Amino acid sequence: MLTKLTGGTLYDPANAIEGKVRDIYIRDGRIVSTPPASEPVHRSYALDGKIVMAGAIDLHTHIGGGKVNIARTMLPEDHREHVRRSTTLTRSGSGHATPSTLAAGYRYAEMGYTSCFEPAILPVNARQAHMEMADTPMIDTGGYAMLGNDDLLLEMIAEGAEQETINDYVAWTLHATQCIGIKVVNPGGINAFKFNARELDVDDLHPHYRISPRKILRTLSLALNNLGVPHPLHVHASNLGVPGNFHSTLSTMDAAEGLPIHLTHVQFHSYGAEGDRKFSSSAAEIAEAVNRHPNISIDVGQIMFGQTVTVSGDTMRQYANHGHAHPNKWTCMDIECDAGCGVVPFRYRDKNFVNALQWAIGLELFLMIDDPWRVFLTTDHPNGAPFTSYPHLIRLLMDRSFRNDLLSQINPDAAASSHLSTLDRVYSLYEIAIMTRAAPARILGLTDRGHLAPGAIADIAVYHQADNPERMFQQPMLVFKQGEVVVEEGRITRPINGTTQVVRPDYDPGIEKRLGDWFEQYHSIKLQNFRISDDEMAAGIGSAVTIHPCRGRN
Amino acid sequence: MWHNKIGNITNAVTCPGCGLSCDDLQLEVSDGQLVSLEKGCTLARSFFDTALTPHDHNPMIDGSRTSLDDAIAQSAELLRKAHAPLFAGLVTDVNGMRGTLEVADHCGAILDHCNGDGLFRNIRVLQDNGWFATTFTEVRNRADLMIVVGNQCFDRFPRLIERVLNPEHSLFSSASERKLILLGPWDNGSLPTDIEAMACTVIPVEHRQLSDAAGVLRGLVSGRPVNMQAFGDKTGDQLVELATQLKTAKYSVIAWSATELDFPHAELTIQCLVDLIKDLNLTTRSAALPLAGTLADVTSNQVCTWQLGYPLRTRLQRSYPEHDPLINRYQTLIAQKETDLLMWISSLSPQVVPPVTDSPTIVLGHPGMTFENDPDVYIPVGVPGVDHPGHWYRSDAVCPMPLGRLRESDLPAVSQIMMLLNNKLLQATGE
Numbered sequence: 001m002l003t004k005l006t007g008g009t010l011y012d013p014a015n016a017i018e019g020k021v022r023d024i025y026i027r028d029g030r031i032v033s034t035p036p037a038s039e040p041v042h043r044s045y046a047l048d049g050k051i052v053m054a055g056a057i058d059l060h061t062h063i064g065g066g067k068v069n070i071a072r073t074m075l076p077e078d079h080r081e082h083v084r085r086s087t088t089l090t091r092s093g094s095g096h097a098t099p100s101t102l103a104a105g106y107r108y109a110e111m112g113y114t115s116c117f118e119p120a121i122l123p124v125n126a127r128q129a130h131m132e133m134a135d136t137p138m139i140d141t142g143g144y145a146m147l148g149n150d151d152l153l154l155e156m157i158a159e160g161a162e163q164e165t166i167n168d169y170v171a172w173t174l175h176a177t178q179c180i181g182i183k184v185v186n187p188g189g190i191n192a193f194k195f196n197a198r199e200l201d202v203d204d205l206h207p208h209y210r211i212s213p214r215k216i217l218r219t220l221s222l223a224l225n226n227l228g229v230p231h232p233l234h235v236h237a238s239n240l241g242v243p244g245n246f247h248s249t250l251s252t253m254d255a256a257e258g259l260p261i262h263l264t265h266v267q268f269h270s271y272g273a274e275g276d277r278k279f280s281s282s283a284a285e286i287a288e289a290v291n292r293h294p295n296i297s298i299d300v301g302q303i304m305f306g307q308t309v310t311v312s313g314d315t316m317r318q319y320a321n322h323g324h325a326h327p328n329k330w331t332c333m334d335i336e337c338d339a340g341c342g343v344v345p346f347r348y349r350d351k352n353f354v355n356a357l358q359w360a361i362g363l364e365l366f367l368m369i370d371d372p373w374r375v376f377l378t379t380d381h382p383n384g385a386p387f388t389s390y391p392h393l394i395r396l397l398m399d400r401s402f403r404n405d406l407l408s409q410i411n412p413d414a415a416a417s418s419h420l421s422t423l424d425r426v427y428s429l430y431e432i433a434i435m436t437r438a439a440p441a442r443i444l445g446l447t448d449r450g451h452l453a454p455g456a457i458a459d460i461a462v463y464h465q466a467d468n469p470e471r472m473f474q475q476p477m478l479v480f481k482q483g484e485v486v487v488e489e490g491r492i493t494r495p496i497n498g499t500t501q502v503v504r505p506d507y508d509p510g511i512e513k514r515l516g517d518w519f520e521q522y523h524s525i526k527l528q529n530f531r532i533s534d535d536e537m538a539a540g541i542g543s544a545v546t547i548h549p550c551r552g553r554n
Numbered sequence: 555m556w557h558n559k560i561g562n563i564t565n566a567v568t569c570p571g572c573g574l575s576c577d578d579l580q581l582e583v584s585d586g587q588l589v590s591l592e593k594g595c596t597l598a599r600s601f602f603d604t605a606l607t608p609h610d611h612n613p614m615i616d617g618s619r620t621s622l623d624d625a626i627a628q629s630a631e632l633l634r635k636a637h638a639p640l641f642a643g644l645v646t647d648v649n650g651m652r653g654t655l656e657v658a659d660h661c662g663a664i665l666d667h668c669n670g671d672g673l674f675r676n677i678r679v680l681q682d683n684g685w686f687a688t689t690f691t692e693v694r695n696r697a698d699l700m701i702v703v704g705n706q707c708f709d710r711f712p713r714l715i716e717r718v719l720n721p722e723h724s725l726f727s728s729a730s731e732r733k734l735i736l737l738g739p740w741d742n743g744s745l746p747t748d749i750e751a752m753a754c755t756v757i758p759v760e761h762r763q764l765s766d767a768a769g770v771l772r773g774l775v776s777g778r779p780v781n782m783q784a785f786g787d788k789t790g791d792q793l794v795e796l797a798t799q800l801k802t803a804k805y806s807v808i809a810w811s812a813t814e815l816d817f818p819h820a821e822l823t824i825q826c827l828v829d830l831i832k833d834l835n836l837t838t839r840s841a842a843l844p845l846a847g848t849l850a851d852v853t854s855n856q857v858c859t860w861q862l863g864y865p866l867r868t869r870l871q872r873s874y875p876e877h878d879p880l881i882n883r884y885q886t887l888i889a890q891k892e893t894d895l896l897m898w899i900s901s902l903s904p905q906v907v908p909p910v911t912d913s914p915t916i917v918l919g920h921p922g923m924t925f926e927n928d929p930d931v932y933i934p935v936g937v938p939g940v941d942h943p944g945h946w947y948r949s950d951a952v953c954p955m956p957l958g959r960l961r962e963s964d965l966p967a968v969s970q971i972m973m974l975l976n977n978k979l980l981q982a983t984g985e
């Protein structure tokens with residue numbers, strides 16, 4: 001069956017198409033090149049005057065896994081105020097900061113998103129993360145497995161294991177957890193907290209293993225590079241939220257020694273300690289360093305004012321921040337010599353100096369980092385704000401007077417100590433398409449999406465033109481998933497389920513001997529039961545895998 | 555392992571006999587019968603023996619044998635007529651619960667687990683305050699001081715000592731460093747034998763004194779004046795010493811089974827224990843080990859939480875989820891006649907039978923179940939981990955364990971029944 005989208009205005013940065021009127025043809029769920037005129041078109045959509053982009057990709061959003069479910073449990077108030085009724089097509093749900101899985105999937109699709117990635121999968125919790133994502137309809141999903149706080153890896157590094165051995169372990173982990181990338185969270189710090197350390201900077205030594213976060217970062221980024229995994233090491237740096245932490249962030253960039261790394265929610269890692277309140281913006285220093293290091297990409301983790309909840313694998317920092325909990329309740333967990341998690345509800349207030357400055361710092365980063373291919377639009381859902389605030393965030397980037405209006409309403413001292421009012425830059429639609437489509441696809445190694453050329457999956461969002469980008473991005477006219485219309489005028493018209501995106505780097509299966517022995521002695525789960533098979537993904541967990549290529553081992 | 559293929563001898567089998575979910579069992583099954591079982595405890599043996607005993611697999615309507623089609627049709631008919639259906643028991647695997655929630659959404663049902671009372675003693679603490687918890691592998695490798703609260707944990711979780719509290723190997727805590735404190739209504743004669751290998755101290759306190767004991771420990775730990783009057787001199791001295799041990803321990807753990815703490819306002823006792831743990835973390839490390847998961851309470855609650863946004867005790871009558879941990883308790887709903895249909899789901903144990911009610915009752919039950927009063931519909935279902943593969947949650951709510959399939963069986967999984975029911979209901983409404 002051939003489908004034709006006629007007359008839309010395309011923003012397709014991967015193919016350097018900026019605001020050109022082009023037709024799109026779709027067959028069997030994929031975009032195809034212009035067929036011979038003799039071939040009948042079965043369905044066509046007149047899109048004159050409409051904006052057409054690939055489906056959006058969120059490369060960092062906490063949508064599934066144990067800590068999200070703890071947050072849901074802890075916040076009945078968030079759910080009471082935000083319910084979603086069932087319809088003849090869709091299931092019911094609830095929640096704003098931590099929506100139920102079905103509600104999250106529907107809402108993402110209603111905003112034109114077609115692929116989302118859970119960035120913090122504890123290997124031991126991978127089954128749950130995939131189950132939750134399998135129950136998140138409408139979108140394709142994937143995840144990054146957390147390493148770098150597991151006793152097994154730290155022991156290997158401390159014992160001076162060969163890089164090859166570590167590469168095998170990293171590759172094995174990607175297979176066993178059905179993930180597409182590796183994330184390190186506060187390298188070594190979550191583990192050090194289990195030994196009662198309360199801080200661990202990039203060059204501090206771990207109290208037990210006597211290795212530094214720098215060493216862990218270097219080892220893991222090298223492993224991914226050697227294995228040819230497309231997505232670089234996804235790094236949640238040391239000292240999240242600590243005034244003056246921009247030094248740690250710069251050291252983290254340095255630790256990569258030129259290898260590609262992705263620094264996540266950098267807003268939380270761009271703080272100086274200047275001024276009366278010993279809290280200041282170091283966004284300029286960070287942006288300058290990002291601009292200078294082509295191996296670095298970042299996502300921002302913008303905050304928005306209002307109630308949300310912070311969920312993180314960083315037990316050390318979440319514990320340290322529990323005094324800020326609002327409402328006053330919090331949970332932390334040490335998990336299986338694997339990692340941990342912390343859940344701390346939080347309310348960002350525009351009149352609060354620190355919160356207001358956090359808001360400004362995020363925007364400064366967006367506006368001071370030159371290359372939109374290396375900065376991604378995130379709120380670190382739900383840590384900075386729920387993902388539903390993306391359209392508002394896009395408006396902040398595209399509309400300077402709107403931004404300055406809001407700037408004039410925040411805590412005046414924070415506004416005064418920020419560079420924001422002097423930043424004239426506004427993002428174009430083309431740049432928004434880069435940071436929400438083309439660039440995330442590229443950094444994840446997904447060649448089949450994030451663009452509109454023949455061969456791509458026909459995941460497409462069509463928007464009405466509007467002066468207000470917030471309105472435009474809130475409610476697309478049409479969303480296609482695999483060539484089928486699934487959303488019309490912001491409403492689900494066809495519920496569907498996606499697949500799980502994974503990579504499969506080669507490794508020496510001999511590594512299972514060493515891992516198996518360790519599991520046997522120290523773990524409470526056997527290696528055989530830890531690993532998730534493809535059959536289990538498809539028939540048990542409910543989301544079949546889609547395998548994306550690696551570059552090959554070097 | 556999650557597997558659909560059947561081999562005669564199976565290694566690394568996950569046991570759904572209790573929330574410990576030991577995954578090292580070795581089973582030999584031949585012709586659908588249990589030939590041998592290694593590593594499992596007596597609870598595990600009785601679980602697999604019962605599940606692998608031949609039973610009548612025929613669905614029943616009003617006690618008479620019928621076809622599956624008719625049983626589904628009759629159930630759908632009853633569900634369609636009901637205004638306030640209650641789906642309870644909920645002893646099933648992840649996919650069984652997924653199916654249950656889909657039908658519940660469709661019918662506007664209320665959801666509660668047969669162990670809801672125990673489950674919610676913990677959940678209410680999590681909802682109101684949160685906690686600081688840990689998991690089995692951490693305890694195996696890090697704990698140097700372990701307090702087990704109450705006196706039933708070793709009966710409820712028979713391999714607790716071997717698998718968690720005193721393992722053969724440990725990364726950071728040697729057997730000689732590990733201290734075990736039993737804080738509960740113990741008399742010395744009744745200690746389990748495998749405790750003998752450990753340095754163990756009994757501090758005898760009644761269940762209802764536990765919150766006082768936790769309060770005293772909190773006071774002592776933070777150097778505040780405490781009132782020891784509730785305790786005798788000897789117990790008082792022991793608590794003073796325990797407070798010192800807690801402060802100097804590198805990684806202390808407090809374990810309890812909320813199901814055991816069956817007295818009014820037991821959630822406040824759990825709250826006191828959690829507060830003590832949170833205080834200890836100001837200077838050293840300490841964590842809670844809430845023992846749960848038996849009869850899939852954690853499993854059905856987890857799935858409910860991610861799909862609806864709320865834990866169990868949630869109702870869908872108004873086409874969106876509404877949660878209330880007190881109002882939506884199944885026993886109360888039945889007693890106050892606030893439900894007009896009961897669907898009882900219980901696939902792991904024939905003993906977990908539906909409560910007495912005047913309302914029409916549909917049972918999706920273990921094939922070995924017998925009834926005093928025949929339910930309107932009884933559909934025997936497969937046992938997860940025996941008749942079909944699946945997933946269920948261990949105690950900690952972090953590790954969903956894979957369940958394999960051990961024998962050929964014509965027993966449908968709860969998830970299959972739910973799919974049939976849903977299709978039937980959709981047909982009836984012409985969607």
Ligand code: SF4
Pocket residue numbers: 569570571572573574575576593594595596597598711712713714
């Ligand atoms: S302790 Fe529990 S999980 Fe382990 S074998 Fe016994 S019944 Fe099964």
Ligand SMILES: [Zn+2]
Pocket residue numbers: 060062119120264265380383
């Ligand atoms: Zn994050």
